Amino acid sequence: MINPSNKVLNNNLTKVVNQPYKYGFSTxxxxxxxSKGLTEDVIRSISEKKNEPxxxxxxxxxxxxxxxxxxxxxxxxxxxxxxxxQDIIYYSAPKFKKKLNSLDEVDPEILKTFEKLGxxxxxxxxxxxxxxxxxxxxxxxxxxxxSELAEYGVIFSSISEAIQEYPKLIEKYLGTIVPIGDNYFTxxxxxxxxxxxxxxxxxxxxxxxxxxTYFRINEQNSGQFERTLIIAEKDSxxxxxxxCTAPEYxxxxxxxxxxELIALENANIKYSTVQNWYSGNNIGMGGIFNFVTxxxxxxxxxxxxxxxxxxxxxxxxxKYPSCVLVGDNSHGEFYSVALTNNxxxxxxxxxxxxxxxxxRSRIVSKGISAGNSKNSYRGFVNINNKxxxxxxxxxxxxxxxxxxxxxxTFPFISVQNSTTKIEHEASTSKIGEEQIFxxxxxxxxxxxxxxxxxSGFCKDVFTELPLEFSVEADRLLSLKLEGSIG
Amino acid sequence: MSKSxxxxxxxxxxxxxxxxxxxxxxxxKINTGEIHAIxxxxxxxxxxxxxxxxxxxxxxISSGDIIYQGNSILELEPEERSHLGIFLAFQYxxxxxxxxxxxxxxxxxxxKLKALNKNEISPIEFFSxxxxxxxxxxxxxxxxSRNVNExxxxxxxxxxxxxxxxxxxxxxxxxxxxxxxxxxDALKIISKGIKTFMNEDKAIILITHYQRLxxxxxxxxxxxxxxxxxxxxxxxxxxxxxxxxxxxxxxxxS
Numbered sequence: 089m090i091n092p093s094n095k096v097l098n099n100n101l102t103k104v105v106n107q108p109y110k111y112g113f114s115t116x117x118x119x120x121x122x123s124k125g126l127t128e129d130v131i132r133s134i135s136e137k138k139n140e141p142x143x144x145x146x147x148x149x150x151x152x153x154x155x156x157x158x159x160x161x162x163x164x165x166x167x168x169x170x171x172x173x174q175d176i177i178y179y180s181a182p183k184f185k186k187k188l189n190s191l192d193e194v195d196p197e198i199l200k201t202f203e204k205l206g207x208x209x210x211x212x213x214x215x216x217x218x219x220x221x222x223x224x225x226x227x228x229x230x231x232x233x234x235s236e237l238a239e240y241g242v243i244f245s246s247i248s249e250a251i252q253e254y255p256k257l258i259e260k261y262l263g264t265i266v267p268i269g270d271n272y273f274t275x276x277x278x279x280x281x282x283x284x285x286x287x288x289x290x291x292x293x294x295x296x297x298x299x300x301t302y303f304r305i306n307e308q309n310s311g312q313f314e315r316t317l318i319i320a321e322k323d324s325x326x327x328x329x330x331x332c333t334a335p336e337y338x339x340x341x342x343x344x345x346x347x348e349l350i351a352l353e354n355a356n357i358k359y360s361t362v363q364n365w366y367s368g369n370n371i372g373m374g375g376i377f378n379f380v381t382x383x384x385x386x387x388x389x390x391x392x393x394x395x396x397x398x399x400x401x402x403x404x405x406x407k408y409p410s411c412v413l414v415g416d417n418s419h420g421e422f423y424s425v426a427l428t429n430n431x432x433x434x435x436x437x438x439x440x441x442x443x444x445x446x447x448r449s450r451i452v453s454k455g456i457s458a459g460n461s462k463n464s465y466r467g468f469v470n471i472n473n474k475x476x477x478x479x480x481x482x483x484x485x486x487x488x489x490x491x492x493x494x495x496x497t498f499p500f501i502s503v504q505n506s507t508t509k510i511e512h513e514a515s516t517s518k519i520g521e522e523q524i525f526x527x528x529x530x531x532x533x534x535x536x537x538x539x540x541x542x543s544g545f546c547k548d549v550f551t552e553l554p555l556e557f558s559v560e561a562d563r564l565l566s567l568k569l570e571g572s573i574g
Numbered sequence: 575m576s577k578s579x580x581x582x583x584x585x586x587x588x589x590x591x592x593x594x595x596x597x598x599x600x601x602x603k604i605n606t607g608e609i610h611a612i613x614x615x616x617x618x619x620x621x622x623x624x625x626x627x628x629x630x631x632x633x634x635i636s637s638g639d640i641i642y643q644g645n646s647i648l649e650l651e652p653e654e655r656s657h658l659g660i661f662l663a664f665q666y667x668x669x670x671x672x673x674x675x676x677x678x679x680x681x682x683x684x685x686k687l688k689a690l691n692k693n694e695i696s697p698i699e700f701f702s703x704x705x706x707x708x709x710x711x712x713x714x715x716x717x718x719s720r721n722v723n724e725x726x727x728x729x730x731x732x733x734x735x736x737x738x739x740x741x742x743x744x745x746x747x748x749x750x751x752x753x754x755x756x757x758x759d760a761l762k763i764i765s766k767g768i769k770t771f772m773n774e775d776k777a778i779i780l781i782t783h784y785q786r787l788x789x790x791x792x793x794x795x796x797x798x799x800x801x802x803x804x805x806x807x808x809x810x811x812x813x814x815x816x817x818x819x820x821x822x823x824x825x826x827x828s
Contacts, residue, residue, distance in 0.1 A: 521632065523668050525628075525630055525631070525652065526667070527678075528629075528653045529628050529652055529653075529661075529662050529664075530656060530678070530682040530685075531686045531689065531742070532682055533653055533685065536681060540673050540681065543672070544670070544671060544672020544673040544721070545671070546672075547672055
């Protein structure tokens with residue numbers, strides 16, 4: 089017996105399932121690579137290459153020593169074979185003839201690459217409402233609107249440049265929010281990080297543009313270890329976005345980043361991520377291992393740090409953007425959409441550490457799992473005994489697509505005083521055949537039906553994203569999910 | 575007035591779900607301008623028939639054919655059938671969290687226009703169209719901003735189905751127990767909606783257990799279904815007789 093409607097449905101599905109990863113191309117550039125492997129010499133060479141001050145070399149060496157004594161964490165709900173750290177190129181940079189003075193000297197292939205990714209860098213074409221720092225493998229290629237921002241006293245540059253020009257700021261803050269030995273991957277990152285972004289918003293300034301960094305991994309055997317540091321002085325405000333893509337390779341690549349944010353009195357930092365690293369193919373081969381430590385410190389009174397992430401890529405994601413709420417009345421937020429398909433695995437969530445009085449935190453996590461993927465939320469809310477009047481609200485919703493995906497929620501809450509108010513809500517639902525059929529019966533095609541259901545599910549998070557990102561995220565999710573219902 | 579013509583012909587239809595045969599050699603012919611009521615005990619295959627007509631993927635057809643407006647629709651996907659004018663008012667309209675009724679109805683309306691190679695309309699044009707339809711079934715425009723069927727009362731869900739039917743202006747409408755669970759006022763409103771909607775170019779299949787809907791919406795024919803086929807067909811009188819004597823009586827008399 090054949091079921092004609094099913095047959096048609098399935099045919100259409102197969103067509104859309106095989107939607108290629110749009111950013112999977114690679115760029116051929118002349119480059120300078122270190123040979124594979126990690127030794128003290130490699131670290132010294134990176135530091136020397138970047139002409140770093142001595143404190144930074146010591147920082148790296150200390151981290152390397154720590155890292156050697158540590159082990160890859162195994163508590164996450166993830167299964168993967170650990171990277172061979174001696175098989176990774178720790179420094180890969182496009183070869184430049186001399187020091188870059190302007191974009192004209194950048195390899196046109198690289199400019200073309202960013203243009204293809206939707207991030208044109210040249211003055212005529214650059215995005216008008218956002219300043220971009222473009223990072224290609226181990227180095228930053230260009231930062232737009234630097235001089236315009238400087239008029240406001242805002243520093244926005246690659247971290248390598250900041251190390252040269254503002255070593256005091258770097259020495260003061262680097263590694264203070266995420267200590268070197270916080271975990272295995274922060275130790276590794278601290279030893280070998282090559283570039284990333286640095287933002288400094290001076291007192292009383294509301295940053296006139298959104299700042300953003302676009303990370304591109306190109307080289308097949310390299311890892312990307314970037315480091316971002318954002319400092320918001322008293323009464324300042326900034327919105328920062330990051331985007332990531334990588335070519336399709338059969339082998340896994342390692343991405344281990346560290347992001348540190350610090351908000352002083354009344355400062356407000358909004359940090360948004362749309363992560364679309366290559367996620368491996370439909371049988372689970374290749375893709376990025378994404379091990380990221382992101383932490384924000386609300387050190388001043390009434391300060392606020394808000395994380396919004398849309399995680400759609402990578403074969404393995406291990407990431408818990410957190411807030412340490414030290415200042416009284418400070419405020420931490422975490423909004424997350426994590427989507428997994430095929431054989432992707434994601435273990436993500438947040439930590440909210442309440443130390444100051446009347447601190448507030450809000451967690452909204454939306455996990456969508458399709459195919460054979462695994463999607464876990466892991467959260468830790470800790471209310472210290474001094475955090476009188478602290479409040480936390482957590483909401484964790486999971487949406488299952490199909491019958492073979494897996495979704496977990498691991499919320500930990502630890503409260504050490506009685507004046508606290510904690511709310512936790514969780515739900516799990518499934519996009520059902522009957523829901524889809526309802527749309528179809530009303531003449532709405534399946535792709536539109538799924539994207540409408542998904543955007544409805546993610547609405548609370550998408551409204552937190554800057555407008556352009558929100559549209560992009562919506563489109564990205566429906567593209568990723570097309571055909572996963574059958 | 576247009577000439578009455580056959581809009582739907584079901585020939586020797588056999589359909590099953592999970593290898594369970596539900597429809598067993600079902601035959602039915604419906605002309606434009608006609609209202610057909612289908613009655614019958616629970617489990618006789620009434621809802622299956624409605625879903626099979628709409629192309630629900632869970633059912634498979636082992637033999638027979640469904641001819642709609644002169645062509646077999648067995649190979650058509652559910653949305654294509656919808657675009658051709660087949661509408662199913664669900665017995666249990668499903669909730670779709672996070673999706674507003676307005677977005678849903680707008681998408682549905684434009685999907686049909688697109689399928690008919692017509693220009694899609696703007697949300698503002700749409701709002702005035704849908705507002706007219708809402709008035710017919712006495713619903714407040716605030717219901718547009720609520721999520722599809724989420725937190726709707728039983729009566730609101732059924733009225734929402736009728737709004738969609740009016741909006742899509744379907745040619746063949748199958749109303750699966752639209753009258754169940756309605757109070758008498760809601761039943762009157764829905765009946766009024768159906769009567770305003772019906773004309774000589776359309777046909778309606780009413781699946782119901784009760785005479786009372788048929789008091790308001792007069793059917794041309796009544797069919798009694800049992801064990802996957804139609805075992806008796808009659809005029810509106812038949813419903814009254816069924817109400818009195820029960821389905822057992824049909825068993826004996828057939």
